Amino acid sequence: MLRRLSLAIALASAPAGFAWAEEAPLSSKTDLVTVYQQAAANNADLAAARADYQARREGVPQARAGLLPNLSAGASIMDSRTDVDSPSLTSSRSGALYQANLSQPLFRADRWFQLQAAEASTEQAALELSANEQNLILQSAETYFAVLRAQDNLASTKAEEAAFKRQLDQANERFDVGLSDKTDVLEAQAGFDTARANRILAQRQVEDAFEALTNLTNEEFIALEGIEHSLPILAPTPNDAKAWVDTAAAQNLRLLASNYGVDAAEETLRQRKSGHAPTLDAVASYQRGDNDRLGFSNSGSRLPGQDPFSGDVEQRSIGLQLNIPLYSGGLTSSQVREAYQRVEQSEQLRESLRRQVVQNTRNLHRAVNTDVETVQARKQSIISNQSALEATEIGYQVGTRNIVDVLDAQRQLYSSVRNYNNARYDYILNNLRLKQAAGTLSPADLEALEQYLKSDYDPDQDFLPPDLAKAAEAQLRGNLDY
Template identity: 70%
Template sequence: MLRRLSFAIALATASMAGHAETPVAGKTDLVSLYEDAVANSSDLAAARASADARKEGVPQARAGLLPQLGAGANYNDVHTDFDKSTTSNTDRSSLVYQANLTQPLFRADRWFQLQAAEAVSEQAGLEFSATAQNLILQTAEGYFAVLQAEDNLAATTAEEAAFKRQLDQARERFEVGLSDKTDVLEAQAGYDTARANRLNAANVVENALQALTRLTGKFYDQLVGMGHELPVKPPVPNDAKQWVDTALAQNLNLRASNFGVDAAGENLRQQKSGHLPTLDAVASYSQGDNDGFGLNSGIAGSATAQTSVGLQLSVPLYTGGLTSSKVREATYQLDQSEQSRESLRRQVVQNTRDQHRAVNNDIEQIQARRQTIISNQSAVEANEIGYQVGTRNIVDVLNAQRALYNSVRDYNNARYNYILNNLRLKQTAGTLSPDDLQALQQWLKRDYDAKKDFLPADLAEAGKL
């Protein structure tokens, strides 16, 4: 799975774009938007920096098991005054150079610290991969939110135009005495509502575009639309249990939590090892004059060298209860990590089943909403004819039109939900990758125009929308 995210991770290391928001000319497709998001996402860059920082714990912990070498020098200038007049005062100086080498031989706490650091490093890498994977979904959600808003705006605009025609017709009928003033007022109210809805839909489009700017730091005027030819198929395999099994094995956040538990376990072992002795091999070499070593060879300033090699054993006997307290603290932290993992595991199972069910429900919804449009088109025609002959009133016609355009919006909402719920299912299962965006890319239509393509061509022609 990590290899499948290599494209995202590689791009994440690229230089961040400038802070100024830059406009993008022409129509932007899904993959291009994703590349912009990876290159410019501040959240992804922050996650990468956080992961890199946490991975530094490994060399830091390993350093505690490696030799420690230090060097130094010591210079002293001593002036001595004697009380007896028979002895003259003296001035003596000393300079000593020293090197010390320490090699840990038995340091259980440092070994467990290294094991914990390695687990934290793995956890950090998986959490970064989860952030990179989430960016795939964020990109798709932002992209299709714009397309959905544009389709809804187109449908709402068409609804406003239909209500305007109904208002004009009501006025004409009133002027020739075929209807009363009530019909005009009802039609006016319907038109005013449709106009307000259209203004609100236009604002939703702008908000969706602004969300893309936050994601990438760029302005987008137009996106390539999604054609109605996209195949609507059940997930493969269409078995919730298999998806749950995959999620339990591959969900990135769940895998990261496993390493979190491992790190907490190693931390507990590290704290328990505070009761154990430590053993180091130590060596030192010193060179200077005899005064620096406190020796009296009779000759001031004579050269002297000392070498020592040995073992240093330390046995902790009593630390005021500090070690025991740290063990209890680490035990609680391990329990917290295990309980958090279990909670996440249950959430992953629930989300996987919910998303699998949602995808199948979306398929049924798309088919049902399509049929609803056909039925509502017939209802509008029947009510308009009935209104002409006097068997239906204006309210019946307006309600039929309102139901028709609601069904159009529901249809478009269902088809975009199908796309996104498929991606959410794959993310929960831990299999979502940039390849999934590439697969959707082939169904985008550069000549898609929401104003006339918000419905499939056959339904638009049949209903004259």
């Protein structure tokens, strides 16, 4: 009669009393979309990116201002006293001067290209903000599933510790009745101590993962909904690397932003070249004040008792102002050379980014296809290792295997469990990363995962597919019959 090993039963004797290991009420469990919404509302990095975008978009009105009329007005009050020695004459008066000046650029090529550069830079900033918002979708998923991965890892290490504890108890019992020697007890004790150390480390990793989630969202979470094992593990659609690369070349947000970066650099180059061009402005001015303040003092009238500084004057003027730059100490030429290099820099950065996007897209496409096969292979590996462990334990009971064989088989089993869960989460995240590289990632992709989240997910019971025990028993029976 087969003595089938059950991982769930092994968990019954696992150490308890850990905050994250306790099952939280269903109402307190948080889903993936809620985590993303909290991150979008509270993430400090995203808030900083939005502020940066709002600041950079002000470059457009600032550049446009150089092409619009410039109007200024002012007033001044002056008190003056004039003493004349011969003939003795003293004059004291105070007067006000009011003035207004209007300037309208008519031909300012440098300012026009500066506006074009500012508009391109604003478009670049908008796309970079969108890329940051899209990256937050992926970051939310990565942080969320990092918690689930850590919880599943903790559950498997607890089960492993319980299994080694049971093996240690059996070794002690066999030693007490003389069926084994002290070496078996020491080997079992060493295996249990290692498993206990691994469980303590796994516990800390769960707490670290929840801390990362708090850092992302500025919210405290008690527990998260887990992902069901029924999640379809499918190849990407379309399963054509070239199609994904073409989509990435057309839609990757950072690549599109780099195109506007090149446009902004080219417009800045045109602006610098325009430093050699003449400028033409329409100017108008109005002044009203004492005649002496405007240079029209009536100094020729010096009759006794008559003030030579009496009377107000109004002055209006309108005209064109042409400026032809001839030499500025080499400043303009140096700025043109610098702008040439900035264009070259932006083009090379864009090319580097394009190559990186192509590489990442192809790599992620291969990764998703590999993950599909890996998940299935890792699942089969659990079945095979569980069957091997059961067979080894039977051999140990009849004396054909020793305690070292059993401990090694247990290590292989729980290692395959962790590898399987890692493969599952790698598949989910690589799918999202592939969509981000292609520029198609959106909150809808998180909503699509929602239907496979399990509100009553218990890592201690659900870290393995429910059909593994039967599959392992069937495989073991088949091997024994053979």
